[in-house]
Structures are given as structure tokens and as C-alpha cells.
Amino acid sequence: MTLSKYDENWWKTATIYQIYPKSFCDSGSKGTGDIQGIISKLDYLKHLGVDAIWLTPIYQSPMIDNGYDISDYYAVNPDFGSMEDFSILLELAHQLGIRIIMDIVVNHTSTEHKWFQSALGDMKSPYRDYYIWKDPIDGKEPNNWLSKFGGNAWELDPLTNQYYLHLFAKEQADLNWENPKVRQEVKDIISFWAEKGVDGFRLDVINLISKEQNFPNDDKGDGRRFYTDGPRVHEYLQEISHAVFQKYGSVTVGEMSSTSLEHCQQYSALNGKELSMVFNFHHLKVDYVNGDKWTKTAFDFIQLKQIFHHWQTGLNGKGWGALFWCNHDQPRIVSRLGNDEKYRIESAKMLAASIHMMQGTPYIYQGEELGMTNPAYTEVSQYRDIESINMYDLMVNQKGIPHEDMMAILAQKSRDNSRTPMQWNNQQHAGFTNGIPWLEIAKNYPDINAEAAIKDLNSVFYFYKRLIELRKQISVITDGTYEDLLPEHDRIFAIARQNDSQTLLCINNYYDEEIECNLPERFQIIKSQCLLSNYPQSDSSFLGYKQILRPYETRILLIEED
Structure with a gap:
């Protein structure tokens, strides 16, 4: 497959796969993943069908924050390999039709820079x-x-x-973006990688780069309202986009911390003056208590649907969003919103369908396509994440939260939940390394691994593969409007996507019990095609007024206009 530099909108029907290199594949016995390990798995990614790889930072770094503290933007961290290794990865990926997106961290540098x-x-x-x-x-x-x-x-x-x-x-x-020399350095850094042939960039916490210059005390919060979506952020992004992104045809995705729809409509405006698309995290705060991450509670299902509706309708025709459940900062979604034991396979597929059938560009985080789970650590010593360790100290040693309560919170919310090594097979250390893994592997790897998934045509892997194919085959997934059909239903998430020639329904049961849902009257007796489901379907091609959904069932149905 030959990549076309002139297909400017390739990313609108694409699916992007996030690799956290430290935990993906170790080509030797270091206990940490590397670029050669990624190269060894390119055929696996081609088989899955993804269009691009997003690499979290591989630059020179003291790794205080696992690479998001960069000490040299022009060098590859020797822990991951060499610049030659990266060039080989880029070339071989391109030969397979897979693009490479680099992570850029320019809100701050390492203090060792x-x-x-x-x-x-x-x-x-x-x-x-x-x-x-x-x-x-x-x-x-x-x-x-x-x-x-x-x-x-x-x-x-x-x-x-x-x-x-x-x-x-x-x-x-934090870098001082008010200084034009800093902005020029950023342009030079991104141009360096674009010249190497990198296809795009994910910009870490990019909406924090502009701060209120009087740096006031915050009598209402932690200060974020004075630096989030700051006064000059759109000016800065337009400057960088004009000088670099538009010049090289780079696809760009901005990570937006605590942002708003109105700002994201500007960041990802369809005129391309700033970024291609945006990540926002509001839907992943529905299991926070009063906005506090470090709490343990069930997720708010109605709020989740409201947030999806707000962003899907708000960006439609104005901007573009990144669709995702998991990343290196978020717990495994099947453990978080699904059922990672009795209904692991069913709930993993349902959650995949419900996010992939929205408008935007889906991102798959390594292992998500296998239904990998949180590791269920029981000791503080098992964690490596600086945020988790700091919060344990703050909550237990300073605020007096009981040890057992904080361990339960970490097991639900820690970033290390998603950073456990990729589970490749049922051999020692899940085939990740010949050495000792830097982070303890989840104990369920003998059953949940890539080798087993590829052998099982009903696995989560092949469900994701089909979702990736559908996005390229069914136009309404890319360009259709969005409607929440049952916004008040406390168990069912049912959406309709519609364009001039097609209507697509995605009906999802988010719970572990059979439930009846009544679709709106206009769908009572309509002939449809079931594109995908996680349960065997009946032969009937007609939608009934009443739909009985089994635990964590999902159905993707296509209605073609006469």
C-alpha cells in the first residue's frame, strides 16, 4: 500500500492505534519495550487494520513522568533505541500503509533540558x-x-x-510561550520530525500553553481557570499551524485538559487553521465524585450519555473529535465501565461499538483490542506512576484516608492500570520480555493475550477489526448527524446516525442484566441489516418496537433509504 501525501482528510475514516513504547514489546531482556519491539509487531497491527500509530514520547528523558519530561527533543531515548531504529520503523510502517504520529510535549520541558x-x-x-x-x-x-x-x-x-x-x-x-523565541524553538522541533517523514503530531496538554500574565491567586479552585484555554492559545496554535502543520500536511490532535466545547470548536475548526482534531476527557470523569478523580464510585450513566450528546452535536459540522476510552493515563475501560470477569468479552465489544459508531476518529490503546483489564494490584509497592505514588502519600499520610480505601481507589483510577505490559502470549511474562518486566503484568495473561485472540474468530480482536472496516465502508459513520434515541433510559444507550442515504442505529446495553427497550415509533417496522453484534442474532431483518437486549449486548443496524 502506498501512502498518499495528498489525501488530506485520510484521518476522518481512519482508526489510530496508540502505543506506549515502554510497555508494548521488549526486543530483548531489558524489561522495557523498545522501537525494535514495535517493528516486530507491525504485521500484527496491519492484521488489525489500523491506519496510523501514535507513539507516546520516545525522546531523551529522565523518565520522571514516563517520557513526558523531555530533556532533548532531537534525540531518541537510548532505552527505546536509536534514531536509526526510528527511521527503520517509519520506513517499514509506511510500506505497510501505516502512518506514524509522534507525541509532542511543549507546555513544559524536563528540568534536565x-x-x-x-x-x-x-x-x-x-x-x-x-x-x-x-x-x-x-x-x-x-x-x-x-x-x-x-x-x-x-x-x-x-x-x-x-x-x-x-x-x-x-x-x-512550564515554558514561557509569551517569548517568541520559545515559539520558534517549537516550530523548529516539529519541523525536524516532519522532515523525517512523520505524518502527524499529538500535542500534549496543548491548551495550557497560554497563562494569565498577572498570575492571580485562585479563591475558587486550583488555578486552572487562569491557564486553561488561556488568552493567547488560539493565536499561538494558528501561528504554529501556519508555519509547520499546514506546510507539511501534518495531521494534528490536541490533548485538551479541562476544556470547553466552544474552545474545541475553534481548535478543530474545519478550516484547518489550528488542529485537525481534539481529545477531551469529560466523558471519563463520570466516575469522579464532585469532579475529584481520587474517589471510588460507580459511573453516572445518564451523565455519560449527556456528555456524548453535547460533544457529538456540538462538533458536528464545526470541528472534529478524537473518540477514545483508553490511553496511557486512563484505566482499562472494560474494568471501569464494563464487567471484566463474567462478561468481559461481551462488555469489551459493547463499549467498543458504542464509541466507534460516533462521529470522529477512533483511537485504540494497546491491549484494548484484546479486552485487557486492570491488574488489580494490592500493594503500593506494585505501582510506578509518580501521580499515584504522590496521591497515596497525600491522601493516606497527610489527609488520613485509610490505607485500604486508597488502595481501592488506586485499583480503579491509577494510570498504571493501563501501563501494564502488553499481553502477547501465554508464555513467561506474557511474551513481553525475556527479562523482568518494569511493571508487574496482570495475572490473567494466560487467557487474555494476542496469540489466543488471533486464533479465536469470535474474540474482541476481530470485533475491533470489523469496526475499523465498517468506518471505511459505511459513509454515515463519518458524516451522519447524531441523535440519542433514549436519553432518559437508565440502562440503554441507543443512537441514530443519519445522512441523505443511510441511517445507522447503535443500540447498547451497559449493564449485566437483560433489559427491554422501546425504540421511537418511526423505527417500529423498518427493514434493517445487522452489521455487527456481540451476540448471535435472529434471522429477522425487521426492527420491532420492543427490543430485548441481553447483558452488555450491542447491535449495529443499517437502514438504507429507498
Whole structure:
């Protein structure tokens, strides 16, 4: 397959596969994944049918935040391999018709980056103004903003008695985008990789790059309202897009933290002045208590449907969204919203169908296509994620939350739930490595693995493969309108997608019991084709007024206009 650089909208019917390299495949015995390991699995990805791979950061990094703390944007981390390895990956992927999307982190750098090292302790450094520095106020931090990883968002440089801003770990210093030299550096970095033939970029927390310049105290929250979707963010993105993205024809997806629909309509506007598409996370906060991630509760199903409706109708005809359940920061969806024991296969398929049948570009996170689950860790020592470890310390040692309660929360919410190594086969360490895995593998790998899935034509793998094919075959999935048919139903998520010639129904039971649903009257006696289901279907091609759905059942039905 030859990739066409002139197919500018290839991503609208594409499915993108996210690889977290550290946990994907180890070509040797290091215990961590690498680029050669990815190369060895390209045929697997071709068999699945994905159009592109999104690689989380593979740059030089001290790995405080697993690569999202970059110390050299122009070098490949030796833990993953070499620049030559990357060039081989790019070439071989392209030969198979698979594009490569790189992760770019330009809200902040590692404090080990040469820019920051020059700026640290030297107010006259040419790189001092690459970062955000403020004087103490009354001997304390410049304001009360909080880091997303816990604690204050400011760290003191004792040699100059100024604080630098870090919205994440203290080893991740925020860049000063007000400085045009910083923006030029970003253009140069992205151009370097685009020149190598990289097809697109995922931009980490890109809506945080513009901050309110008076840096006020926040008497209502943690400070995010003063730097989320900030005052110059659209200006900055248009500048970068015009100089780089449009020049190279790069597909771009922006990770948007705590954003709004109105801003995302601008970020992903169909005129292409900023980004191709956006990630938002509102649908993955339906199991937070009062917006607090570090709580344990059942998900709010009605709220989930309301959020989908808000974003699907709001972006239709105005922008473009990324569709996803899982990534390296989110727990496994089959454990989170499904049933990862008795109905693991059924619920994994149902959740896949309900997200893939919406408008947008679907993303599959490694192992999602196998129905991989959370690992159910029982000890703090099993976790490696800096956020999880910091929050355990804060909640247990400082706030007095019982150890057992916090362990239950981590088992539901920790980022390490999705970072366990990919389960390739039933051999030692799930075929991930010949060494000792950097993170303990889920104990169910003898049953849940890629080798077993490929041998089973009814597996979750082949269900995902069919979803990927349908997106290319059925136009209404890409261009149809969106309607929630049963918005108040407390068990069923049923949507209609419609264009001039087709109507597609996707009906999903989100629970572990048989349930009856009554479709709207206009669908009572209509001939339809069942495109896909996770249960055997009857021979009848007519929709009835009453539909009986089995536990976690999904049905994708196509109605062709006469």
C-alpha cells in the first residue's frame, strides 16, 4: 500500500492505534519495550487494520513522568533505541500503509533540558525567559496554584530566590510561550520530525500553553481557570499551524485538559487553521465524585450519555473529535465501565461499538483490542506512576484516608492500570520480555493475550477489526448527524446516525442484566441489516418496537433509504 501525501482528510475514516513504547514489546531482556519491539509487531497491527500509530514520547528523558519530561527533543531515548531504529520503523510502517504520529510535549520541558539547566541559578542566562519565573510574595510561593500531580505548582530556585512554574511534576518546568523565541524553538522541533517523514503530531496538554500574565491567586479552585484555554492559545496554535502543520500536511490532535466545547470548536475548526482534531476527557470523569478523580464510585450513566450528546452535536459540522476510552493515563475501560470477569468479552465489544459508531476518529490503546483489564494490584509497592505514588502519600499520610480505601481507589483510577505490559502470549511474562518486566503484568495473561485472540474468530480482536472496516465502508459513520434515541433510559444507550442515504442505529446495553427497550415509533417496522453484534442474532431483518437486549449486548443496524 502506498501512502498518499495528498489525501488530506485520510484521518476522518481512519482508526489510530496508540502505543506506549515502554510497555508494548521488549526486543530483548531489558524489561522495557523498545522501537525494535514495535517493528516486530507491525504485521500484527496491519492484521488489525489500523491506519496510523501514535507513539507516546520516545525522546531523551529522565523518565520522571514516563517520557513526558523531555530533556532533548532531537534525540531518541537510548532505552527505546536509536534514531536509526526510528527511521527503520517509519520506513517499514509506511510500506505497510501505516502512518506514524509522534507525541509532542511543549507546555513544559524536563528540568534536565539544556535550556533549563542554563536558566537555573542565572538570571542573565539567554534561556532564563524560556520559562516562567516569579518573585516570592511574603516569603512564599507567587500564588496558590496547585500542581496536577499534587502540591504547589511553584518550585524555588534558591540561587536567584525566584520560583518557576510547574503545572505537573517539579521536574517539568512550564515554558514561557509569551517569548517568541520559545515559539520558534517549537516550530523548529516539529519541523525536524516532519522532515523525517512523520505524518502527524499529538500535542500534549496543548491548551495550557497560554497563562494569565498577572498570575492571580485562585479563591475558587486550583488555578486552572487562569491557564486553561488561556488568552493567547488560539493565536499561538494558528501561528504554529501556519508555519509547520499546514506546510507539511501534518495531521494534528490536541490533548485538551479541562476544556470547553466552544474552545474545541475553534481548535478543530474545519478550516484547518489550528488542529485537525481534539481529545477531551469529560466523558471519563463520570466516575469522579464532585469532579475529584481520587474517589471510588460507580459511573453516572445518564451523565455519560449527556456528555456524548453535547460533544457529538456540538462538533458536528464545526470541528472534529478524537473518540477514545483508553490511553496511557486512563484505566482499562472494560474494568471501569464494563464487567471484566463474567462478561468481559461481551462488555469489551459493547463499549467498543458504542464509541466507534460516533462521529470522529477512533483511537485504540494497546491491549484494548484484546479486552485487557486492570491488574488489580494490592500493594503500593506494585505501582510506578509518580501521580499515584504522590496521591497515596497525600491522601493516606497527610489527609488520613485509610490505607485500604486508597488502595481501592488506586485499583480503579491509577494510570498504571493501563501501563501494564502488553499481553502477547501465554508464555513467561506474557511474551513481553525475556527479562523482568518494569511493571508487574496482570495475572490473567494466560487467557487474555494476542496469540489466543488471533486464533479465536469470535474474540474482541476481530470485533475491533470489523469496526475499523465498517468506518471505511459505511459513509454515515463519518458524516451522519447524531441523535440519542433514549436519553432518559437508565440502562440503554441507543443512537441514530443519519445522512441523505443511510441511517445507522447503535443500540447498547451497559449493564449485566437483560433489559427491554422501546425504540421511537418511526423505527417500529423498518427493514434493517445487522452489521455487527456481540451476540448471535435472529434471522429477522425487521426492527420491532420492543427490543430485548441481553447483558452488555450491542447491535449495529443499517437502514438504507429507498
